[in-house]
Amino acid sequence: MAVVWRLLELALVLSVCLTPALSVDRSNFKTCDQSSFCRRQRKLETGPSQYRALLGSAKLTADKLEIQLINDKTKVSLLLEVFGLHGNMTRIKINELKPLKPRYEVPDVLVGTPTPENLQVSGQDDNTLELSLGGGVNKLLVTGSPFRLDILSGQDLVLSVNSRGLLYFEHLRARKDTLSAKVSSAVGNMWHKVKNLFSSDSEKTDAASESDSEIPGEEEVVKEEENKKEEEDEPGMWEETFKTHTDSKPNGPSSLGLDFSLPGFEHVYGIPEHADNLRLRTTESTDPYRLYNLDVFQYELYNTMALYGAVPLLLAHNIHRTLGIFWLNAAETWVDISSNTAGKTLFGTMLQYMQGGGETPQTDVHWMSESGIIDVFLLLGPSPSDVFKQYASLTGTQALPPYFSLGYHQCRWNYNDEEDVRSVDAGFDEHDIPYDFIWLDIEHADGKRYFTWDANKFPTPRNMLDGLKEKRRKMVAIVDPHIKIDGGYRIHSEIRSRNYYVKTKDGSDYEGWCWPGSAAYPDFTNPDMRAWWSSMFSYDHYEGSTENLFVWNDMNEPSVFNGPEVTMHKDAVHWGEWEHRDVHNIYGLYVHQATAEGLIHRSGGKERPFVLTRAFFAGSQRYGAVWTGDNAAEWGHLKISIPMCLSLGLVGISFCGADVGGFFKNPEPELLLRWYQAGAYQPFFRAHAHLDTPRREPWLHGETNTDLIRTVLRERYTLLPYWYTLFYNAHRDAEPVMRPLWVEFPTDVSIFAMDDQYMLGSALLVHPVTEANAREVEIYLPGAGEVWYDVRSYQSYKAPQKFYLPVTISSIPVYQRGGSIIPRKDRPRRSSECMQTDPFTLYVALDLQGEAQGELYLDDGHSFNYQQNEFLYRQFNYSHGQLTSSSLDLHGKFETPAWLERVVIIGASKPNTISLRLSDGTETQLEFEYDSQTSVLTVRKPGVNISSDFTMSLR
The missing domain is CATH 3.20.20.80 (Glycosidases)
Structure with a gap:
């Protein structure tokens, strides 16, 4: 009979998985309210933190600050560690000071031990400890009671930690019924001791022979139980059932949460994977964003449900700064996002750092994980590229893929x-x-x-x-x-x-x-x-x-x-x-x-x-x-x-x-x-x-x-x-x-939430047609004082500009940015490997000053030989009527028969002559064609090897 039931179960499972559903069955996946730790964490109210930092316990070494935190409610102590890291980063770790057993710390994600940077005390009073970070550019303020951290850059408050008082760290402990047994045992042992005082040696019990140091005192155990009683009474802490499955939770409740406040930020991104807009929504009226890798076939759109992957990195961006919060925890995690107005800080010593008297926009982020420790990296930018590099210094860069x-x-x-x-x-x-x-x-x-x-x-x-x-x-x-x-x-x-x-x-x-x-x-x-x-x-x-x-x-x-x-x-x-x-x-x-x-x-x-x-x-x-x-x-x-x-x-x-x-x-x-x-x-x-x-x-x-x-x-x-050059840069x-448009144009507020068009590298803007029966699409070309060119018609557009572009079924709106040079191979064959030695064409799109730059990376496309300098990394530069090719990395040596077949210069004037001069002084005249309607100059068959240094002069 058991075999029959297993077969029936398998048939049911396969029928669900093999048949395309009209939509995902959301009842198969938990909401925050159905996840007991998320429910507990989320019900916390903002206000003064129940934790105090014991500033008198502070220990400062060359690479970190240690301070004990104490929960005024449970009297459980935590250990706070703050690390200043090279590259404008700060690491914060919080763990139990004396856990019953080790808590999981995520291995193998960091590519190495982050390089520390010295911390120095730069100020202190009864309730505040001030440290300098980043060579004194940034400051970290540690407030004792209630506990919070604030990071400032110059006079600007960049980020606050636990300013809403949502630090909540569930300490490992024995189960309540186990504690009750301890109380009974302690009381019993004490009774036996008293009895033994009035008994003969032969009547003494075995308990009297035990060492007093091994027996917990009744008052100590009762006090411990009273402190923890309220926490242990909630359902789901020691066992949790969802549908037909029961999670035994042998170690009991172990969740943790911490809030971060971002004054001046209204736009936050990241924490994939979710089928949602680029800009993360506020979650006051919805479930938090969930990070829990799940097999969700035919997922719903525009919600915060978990999907297949989880990267606990959130980015925030405004016109002044980009920053990141990397929450290194591999357990189920929920992220609440709210938006309000930043108020004044809670202690007088902060007033001098505020940006003035007015209120500023603020985004608040509350991270909640089921287990592990708090291990968070604050990536302080300040530019988007700085944040990308900071995160990559921790977790590595994109692998260079095979060309094919x-x-x-x-x-x-x-x-x-x-x-x-x-x-x-x-x-x-x-x-x-x-x-x-x-x-x-x-x-x-x-x-x-x-x-x-x-x-x-x-x-x-x-x-x-x-x-x-x-x-x-x-x-x-x-x-x-x-x-x-x-x-x-x-x-x-x-x-x-x-x-x-x-x-x-x-x-x-x-x-x-x-x-x-x-x-x-x-x-x-x-x-x-x-x-x-x-x-x-x-x-x-x-x-x-x-x-x-x-x-x-x-x-x-x-x-x-x-x-x-x-x-x-x-x-x-x-x-x-x-x-x-x-x-x-x-x-x-x-x-x-x-x-x-x-x-x-x-x-x-x-x-x-x-x-x-x-x-x-x-x-x-x-x-x-x-x-x-x-x-x-x-x-x-x-x-x-x-x-x-x-x-x-x-x-x-x-x-x-x-x-x-x-x-x-x-x-x-x-x-x-x-x-x-x-x-x-x-x-x-x-x-x-x-x-x-x-x-x-x-x-x-x-x-x-x-x-x-x-x-x-x-x-x-x-x-x-x-594409290959872009991947090399990645x-x-x-x-x-x-990349989103704001990465290239970080001060244009109108594009901060835009996600129907994007950049490929810094040179191409793409706006795919994603609506049925579309007859036009709205295009926005950013960049004050810049020019863009339609890659097919070569029509130019001065930016910033918004317009409606008529489209047909063959339209793919793509624009090349003025000031860029893109290498292409215009002889497509049956596969990429068949094109390996084919000639190149350079598409030179001039900016309004008549200049352009671009790059080409090239290697064998499949091996690791590039790590032994078997590659080419070329720079092309057009300025004052001259196109030059030079090496961006003189260590690179790679031989290729590929040559330069054409140069297409967009936005050009017609020259009288064009000559090509090689590094050995050889100079030849080149043939060209000029289209006055599109202002496109086509130079045919320069014939030079793509790895050569050369200068092409237009006169």
Whole structure:
């Protein structure tokens, strides 16, 4: 009978997961009120903090300040540590002074120990301690009672911590009934002592022989119990049930929360992943934003529900400053955002630092996590690029992807067999459409046993992969982190024999339902497990794999179909005896890391990996790409893909994209075409579709649509040199590839909430058409005193300017910024690798002063040899009628036969002659054409190698 019930349960689970729903079943996922710790944290009222800082306990060393905090209600002490960090950052840690057991501190996210910067006491009175930060530029004020922190830059109050009194740290403690037993035992022992005074030696009890020092006093225990009684009486603190699942909470309540006030800030961003606008909303009347990696298929739009990934970094921006708050905690986290007016500070010594007498706008942010410690980094900017660099110094930059991964990816669930793969591949050639990758979903494996192939459908995978390789194309196969429980499956047997699975609270291997049926879950928090997993990608272990097979990690939230909220039980146990509640949001990062390192190791450390992940955390940018999950073929999902990727770019994850066409449902031809047009201008460009949808290959929607899709795919390929250069800048300097307008124009208040258009690097402004039957779109071109050019018509627009642009079905509004130079390859071929040695064209868009600058980064596109200086990094500069090419990094040495085919100068006057002079003094005259209607000058066949220094002179 038990087997029957398991089969019925599996059938129910699969029916839910395989059938596209009209919308997500929100009842499967908790609200804040259904999450007991969020409910407890959120019910706190603003006001004076219940904590005091004991300033007399302050200890200042070269790199940190330590102060004890005490809760006046519970008398429990905390330890506050404040670190001044190099690069205008401050770190704040708060932990229990003497916890019953260690609390989880997130490992492996920081790329190293942050460089400390000396703290110095610069002032003190009875209730305030003043420290200098950043070489004296910033000041940190510690107020004793009530406890709060304030950071000032010069005379400006930048940020306050605990000014609303919402610091709330649930200390680890024994359960109430355990304390009652202690009281009874203490009273009993005392009674025995009294009795023994009046008894003979033979009548004395065993208790009298115990050491008094080992027995708690009755008064001490009773007082402890009274102090904690109110906290322990709330439901959900020691056990919590959601639907049919009960969380045992063996360590009891352990949540923590802290508030941050941002005077002068009205716009905040970040904390992905949510299907919401770029600018974060206030949450007074809604649930807080939730950070808890979950498998939410066909998610709803414009709400604060958790999705597949979580990056606990929030950014704030105004015309004067950008700052960030990085909350390093991997447990379930909720973020409340409110907006009010900043009042005066609470103590007299602050008055001199205020900006005047008036009230200023203010945003308040309240972070709440279920477990762990408070470990928060304050990134003080002051510019957007400063914040990006500060965060990258902590968690790393975007991995430099292989060049070919920036091309087009063709995917669906599932390409049926080897013949299907060959047919689709041939279709691209037949219709002269470029692509780089074809993808295989879960059906390619033998019974969804990952690292295997279905012998009937894919009997000769190496032959299939070799066929793609001959055309310089690649494949991606899915490898998910749930392992089919099957004694004949080598992967399962090895993981079990090595004891690498996540455990239940009772110590057995944790099992759940996922695509293979009954599955177990590797414990990726264990470094030995990650190393073993990485070794499985070697060619001798992953049979049938070759160097042009890459990997996709799905379902790594982790997804457990029959688990609470479709994920793992929080009381499951990981390596180091940590509960799943402590590590949940970092699990997906570990899967991504182990897979990426596996692809590196299989090449002997020579080749860059490409791995796509659905779940992610802070630091995931170091390992590859992310997509926005199981979206739907709806106009709203197309539109929301823009702010979702912009939000990811702001927190360091530049390699982002959405499933083109929508994963669920069937897009009408107009929607599909508009999605291709939008996707071509997003960093990760993949079409994907659900098993139940009709086929969507680009040539299946009529000749007209095929022509339009071909055109937009070719546009993508011509811009690959620019995309690759942007990714190099992201890798080197943490600059987002796809960025909000305010990053480039930080003082233009009108664009602070704009997310229907965006910048690619600093040179291209893109406004995809995301409305059905659109006849026009509203364009805004920012930048006082600047000029923009339509990349197709070359029409110029002086900025700032807002206008309505008429659009047709073929329109993709894209504008090149005056003052920029963009390298392109205008000969698109069947794949990016086929274009490797093709010539370049430079598109020089002059600003109103007749000047322009641009860059080109180039290497072999696939190996780590660039780390040994095998690269080119060129700068192009146009000024006073001369275009020069020079090296931006003289250490770079890379040979390429690629040459400069054309130079297109937009906004130019007609010259009499054009000459080209090389570094050896050789000078030649060049042919050119000039279009007086568009003011475009085209210089043909300069013929110089793209790596050469040269000067092109217009006279």
